[in-house]
Amino acid sequence: MSVSMNRRVFLGAVAGAASLMAGSRLAEAATDKSSPLRPSVQYGPPPGVARLNANENPYGPSPAALKALAEAGAQGAYYVGDSVKKLISMIAEYHGLSPEYITLSPGSSGGLVAAAVMAGQSGNILGPDLFWDTTSRAIEQQELGKIVRTPKTGDMGIDLDAMYASIDDSVSMVQVTNPNNPTGMLLDPAKMRDFCIKASKKAVVLADEAYNELTDMPEQNSMIPLVKQGHNVIVARTFSKIYGMAGLRVGYLIAQPEVIQSMGRYGIGWYGLNQAGLAAAIASYEDHAFMDMSRGKIREAREMVTDAIKANGLTALPSQTNFMFVNLGDINAEAFRAGMEKEKVMIRGIYRDYNNWSRVSMGRLEDVQMYVNALPKVLDSLA
Numbered sequence: 001m002s003v004s005m006n007r008r009v010f011l012g013a014v015a016g017a018a019s020l021m022a023g024s025r026l027a028e029a030a031t032d033k034s035s036p037l038r039p040s041v042q043y044g045p046p047p048g049v050a051r052l053n054a055n056e057n058p059y060g061p062s063p064a065a066l067k068a069l070a071e072a073g074a075q076g077a078y079y080v081g082d083s084v085k086k087l088i089s090m091i092a093e094y095h096g097l098s099p100e101y102i103t104l105s106p107g108s109s110g111g112l113v114a115a116a117v118m119a120g121q122s123g124n125i126l127g128p129d130l131f132w133d134t135t136s137r138a139i140e141q142q143e144l145g146k147i148v149r150t151p152k153t154g155d156m157g158i159d160l161d162a163m164y165a166s167i168d169d170s171v172s173m174v175q176v177t178n179p180n181n182p183t184g185m186l187l188d189p190a191k192m193r194d195f196c197i198k199a200s201k202k203a204v205v206l207a208d209e210a211y212n213e214l215t216d217m218p219e220q221n222s223m224i225p226l227v228k229q230g231h232n233v234i235v236a237r238t239f240s241k242i243y244g245m246a247g248l249r250v251g252y253l254i255a256q257p258e259v260i261q262s263m264g265r266y267g268i269g270w271y272g273l274n275q276a277g278l279a280a281a282i283a284s285y286e287d288h289a290f291m292d293m294s295r296g297k298i299r300e301a302r303e304m305v306t307d308a309i310k311a312n313g314l315t316a317l318p319s320q321t322n323f324m325f326v327n328l329g330d331i332n333a334e335a336f337r338a339g340m341e342k343e344k345v346m347i348r349g350i351y352r353d354y355n356n357w358s359r360v361s362m363g364r365l366e367d368v369q370m371y372v373n374a375l376p377k378v379l380d381s382l383a
Helices: 007-022 063-073 082-095 109-120 160-165 189-199 224-228 257-266 275-284 288-311 333-342 365-382
Strands: 102-105 124-128 147-150 171-177 204-208 233-238 251-254 323-327 357-361
Touching: 063 275, 082 102, 082 251, 082 275, 102 109, 102 257, 109 124, 109 171, 109 204, 109 233, 109 251, 109 257, 124 160, 160 171, 160 189, 171 189, 189 204, 189 224, 224 233, 288 323, 288 365, 333 357, 333 365
Parallel strands: 124 147, 124 171, 171 204, 204 233
Antiparallel strands: 102 251, 233 251, 323 357
């Protein structure tokens, strides 16, 4: 974790991250400012509102994390230090790595922005047609390079062969979100592994694994072993999703030590972390009982949504995450979002030019039931 960085570059990266977050993951946590559902001061959704637009796990933080939060809050006068070292050492030990392979980040977003800015020093970012690209846009917002997109497969998946064929001397980083957001689809782990090994010989490969722990086989689906084997791969993880800590802002990246040091020049490190979030992360990092419970609730919610969309003549992509990407047919996704909002159900609207696809998160079961109940009414009103 490098602390020697150019101050101007650091501040620029931080400002860029803040700007990106204001228009992305933070935007997923609330509707627009004119919305009647937007609270003036509210730590969660207002009573009676189903917040299914931000891929949060409302069952967290875990009881162990909440206890640690209370203890850490009493020590909020002090800067983080030992807690940073403790969490890094826990992550390193779990994966059989040494600490210099790991850096912490405010959520995974800060690290992803740093990776994008790093990539922009020498080339472009190559990604699929549709992925969670908000942090990658730092390369364009700071006029360093651009995002080059490859066509999707016929089933809306990521075409790894097309991505590999598109790597040329202008590409400095290849980014794959797996499972993908907003589609929720998971790549075959063997194919993803082979792709990363080949592609990392040409450019650094960034595997955004924000939703890895939500999959049926997290260990098998992760590319972290490739880092241990010496490949030029970055893996991004977060405590925002299955750990239910989106508001506490803790994430981490795993990569070769020299890559960690390089990203450290662009705003990543302990600087944006807070004592409470770190305490909660340390307490819940290996809380497998809580994670198993969360996965069970998410699967139950997905079954509810699957049954509801089938009953209403719709389809959705196969998901290994806590959200689903629903095909609305001829209905505009933004009109559908607005209609659901009138029923006090918050979901996402249009992604890029995917005008008829709607993403819904798996929140509390009672909130998912509100989505199920409102679905036919809103569809009928837009037919």
